[in-house]
Amino acid sequence: MIDSLILQDLYIYPVKSLGGIRLTEATTEQRGLRHDRRWLLVDERNRFMTQRQTPAMALLRVAPAYNGFLLTHVQRPDLLPLYIPFEATPERTLFVTIWDDMVFGWRGSREADEWLSEALGQVCKLIYMSDMVRRDVDPDWNPEGQLVSFADEYPFLLIGQSSLDDLNTRLADPVSMNRFRPNLVFSGGTAFSEDTWGQFRIGDVTFQAVRSCARCVMTTVDQQTSLRTPTGEPLRTLATYRSIGKKVMFGQNVTSTEKGLLRVGSAVEVLSLKP
Template sequence: MSASLTLTGLYIYPVKSLGGYAVAEADVTARGLRHDRRWLLVDERNRFMTQRQHPELALLTVAPAYNGFLISHRQRPELLPLFIPFEATPNKTLFVTVWDDILWAWRGAKEADAWFAEALDRSCRLVYMSDMVRRDVEPELNPEGQLVSFADGYPFLVAGEAALADLNTRLAQPVPMDRFRPNLVFGGGEAYEDDNWEQFQIGETMFRAVRGCGRCVLTTIDQQTATKSPVGDPLRTLATYRKAENSTLFGQNVTGPGRGRLRVGDALTVVSRK
């Protein structure tokens, strides 16, 4: 029997690969937490941009605002914060590429494109995923049909505080949870106990842990300074004891019921295990 488990953190990242922010409660939608990764920056070829190739994206912070959010540059205070609404105004569309998926998206405001071009010193566009867009989650593992936003592959990422604490005992320099960009953080239990979860419930909302999350170079980028670890940590250290099928695992890729409401402090109950 697991020790008492609790939802201790809820995080939303309105623009893929930019900063996120904590919330006390959040709605569950068909694509993940409401407003999570519905916006995306694309390059001149309309291909998605992430910190993997552009670590400077970590310098763009996101803060909640009325019916939207504000983006600021950590190191350029002369750039006035940019307001972006939670939803785009239907206007021009274009096709964008996220990994192997080609999707249509609404164009953001030209003023936003200009702000990002100045902040990042490169041409880019801001686009939005409409509710009319269908992007499926690994059909071979999710036959019931699940949707995802512009997130890498799954609508939710779950990570445990005990796992981070265990990792930090192995590192020369401890890292915060933001290196792993989870949506749902839980406290209690043993390190990595989520490895064998299948069905679990937070409050009144049921979720399914599908598979471990394979981590990438983004975990080596300091989210405050956009600098990469010179020794490749924490990924290098994780790979010494969390390797499975050529992936280095931390946290769980998770699907949800499409609706519900979560609050920090909700009890988490493991219903079934793999």
């Protein structure tokens, strides 16, 4: 058994690739934490948008509001805050593409489309994933048939604070955890100990650490300025000691079939290790 592990932080990202919200408690659902990445921005071709191609998305902050959230642009005070409900209605629908998946979505308001298009300087549309949509995790890595929201691949992303601390000792300019967009951050344990985990439990919810998370150029986007690091950090340094084949790994992709309530400060109990 591994002890002294504590759930340090909980994050949701209501709109994929926009700012996150730090929570003190969150409910787990079939697709991940409640309200996590249920909204998506798509371009004129109805293809998903992220900071990989549009780093200016980092400038759109998300703050909690009653039954929804507020979007603000950190460099555009002329754009009044935009309210978005946690859930959409099915009046307007659209098929959209995210990676290799085509899914059915409900459109947000025309006001939201206009605000976001103005904020990002290109035509975009806001799309909601309803509970009727089925988007499966890769079956080769998901024998339980787990669903996922508009997250890249998996319902949850887990990172240990010790892993980020280890990385920052190797960087000239330390980076924040927000470069990596985790849902679950734990304190305690050694750097990258999460790589070895199989099943673990937080509160009454049991999780399965499936595989390491391959990182991309998005980690080089400064979340305060939306500028890419000219040196390619932290990806460049991670590649020197966290590469498997041609992929750079940081964090664990996680699934769970259980519903429950997570609270910051709860103990994290490792139940098994990977073979």
